[in-house]
Amino acid sequence: MFFYILGGIIGFLVLAFALICIYAFYKGTDDTTILVEKMSPLKLESISETEAVFTTELPMVNKGTEDAAILDVFPRPYLPQEQFDAATVFGHIETFNRRRNDNYFEAMILKAGSQCQLILTLRFVANDGRNIRDALRDMVDMDVAIYYNGLARKDIYIRKAFITLMGEQFRTLVGGAGNGK
Secondary structure (H helix, E strand, C coil), rough: HHHHHHHHHHHHHHHHHHHHHHHHHHHCCCCCEEEEHHCCCCCCECCCCCCCEEEEEEEEEEEECCCCCEEEEEEEECCCCCCCEEEEEEEEEECCCCCCCCCCCCCEEECCEEEEEEEEEEEEECCCCHHHHHHHHHHEEEEEEEEEECCCCCCCCCEEEEECCCCCHHHHHCCCCCCCC
């Protein structure tokens, strides 16, 4: 009799565990993506003799049914010195309503069915004492990977989106060697 009761309890626990797992598997989660196709045109924010700062905006949208906690977003500009050695590029990302000057992304909750605007800032510093306008005169096309991680009802995820910024955009904005702004 004891083994029937014990077997019934174990069977009930296994069934309950299986139902919880099935529920968790099918429960909605976030579907957060960066809409790279809706990126705004590149904009020259500031320029000096040795530095130029550019920005562009990209929407991040959560098309899922659950809120998402976005923990970190950061860019990785792909501009190796073998491809372009006239300037070094640094980048950071922030949200439109949480502008920061410390290169830190402030974690946020992205509600289900909502979006936020990300601002990608790229700072070019001329190498070897060059003028930044001269340095960017020969700018090449540059890819930027945007990494973001977050979590909702499932495990922490890391996703990546790619954008390509054309060298011609940079050259036009700085006016080439000594021209423009």
